[in-house]
Amino acid sequence: MPSPLPEPDANWALFLDFDGTLAEIAPTPDSVAVNGKLPALLERLQRTLRGAVVIVSGRPLDQIDRYLAPARLKAAGLHGWQVRAAGDAEPSLPDPPEGLDKIRTALRAFADSEDGIRLEDKGISLALHYRAAPDRGPDCRTAAERAAASADDYEVLDGKMVVEVKPAACDKGKAIETFLAAPEFAGRTPIFAGDDRTDEHGFETVNRLGGISIRVGGARPTAAQHRIETVDAFRKWLDTVADGLDSKDDKA
Numbered sequence: 001m002p003s004p005l006p007e008p009d010a011n012w013a014l015f016l017d018f019d020g021t022l023a024e025i026a027p028t029p030d031s032v033a034v035n036g037k038l039p040a041l042l043e044r045l046q047r048t049l050r051g052a053v054v055i056v057s058g059r060p061l062d063q064i065d066r067y068l069a070p071a072r073l074k075a076a077g078l079h080g081w082q083v084r085a086a087g088d089a090e091p092s093l094p095d096p097p098e099g100l101d102k103i104r105t106a107l108r109a110f111a112d113s114e115d116g117i118r119l120e121d122k123g124i125s126l127a128l129h130y131r132a133a134p135d136r137g138p139d140c141r142t143a144a145e146r147a148a149a150s151a152d153d154y155e156v157l158d159g160k161m162v163v164e165v166k167p168a169a170c171d172k173g174k175a176i177e178t179f180l181a182a183p184e185f186a187g188r189t190p191i192f193a194g195d196d197r198t199d200e201h202g203f204e205t206v207n208r209l210g211g212i213s214i215r216v217g218g219a220r221p222t223a224a225q226h227r228i229e230t231v232d233a234f235r236k237w238l239d240t241v242a243d244g245l246d247s248k249d250d251k252a
C-alpha cells in the first residue's frame, strides 16, 4: 500500500513529465489533447511556487509550448538536451554527438520497410513509434540497439509504444539536477511525476535528493514512491496542491 502523498509545501519544486502524466497518450505524438484547464493550473502553481515548476519531457520545447499555451514554463526538452531555465530566453541547442547521421539512415531504412512504424526525427534523437503495429516492438528495439551501437555516446530508451535512440549524456534525472543547482531552486524539495521508463532516472534522482517521486498509472515495477492512477487524477491532485498552497498563503 503506497503511503499517502505529503501535504503541499511552498518550498516544493515541481518537475512534471508531459505525455502520459499531464496529458493522455494519443495514437500519434501530434494528436495529443490537453485538458483546457491545465495551462491555467500550471500558471497558478508557477506563481505560488515562485517559478519552481518545470516541464521535463522527451519532446522539443516548441511542442511543449504549443500544447501548454498560453502557459510558458521553465522546461527541459529532449530529455534534458534543451533547457530553458529563465522565463523567456530561448535556449540554444548543443550539437548532437557524432554519428547521428548514420543512426538516422539506418532507422529510416528500417521504418520505411515496415508497416505501421513511424520515425520521428527530433534533431538530436530519433524515435521509432510502433503504436500502429504493437507487436513490432521487439524488432524496433533490435533496430534501435543496432543503430545506437554504430556510434559512441548514444543509447536506447524505451517508452510507451516508442523506442528512442538519444545521446547518452542527458537524461531526465540530470536535467532535474541542473535546475536544482540554480540559486532560485536552493533549499527546495524536488517533486517529480512521470509515467514510463524514461522517467525512472528522474524518480531515482529525486529519491536520492530527499524529494518525492510519483508514477502516474501503470503496474510495472518503478523506483517511484507514490502512484496516482490516471492523468485526470494527477491533474486533480495538482489542483489540490494549488488550493492547499493558496490557503496557506491566506493564513500567512
Ligand SMILES: [Mg+2]
Pocket: 017, 018, 019, 020, 021, 194, 195, 196
Ligand atoms: Mg511520459
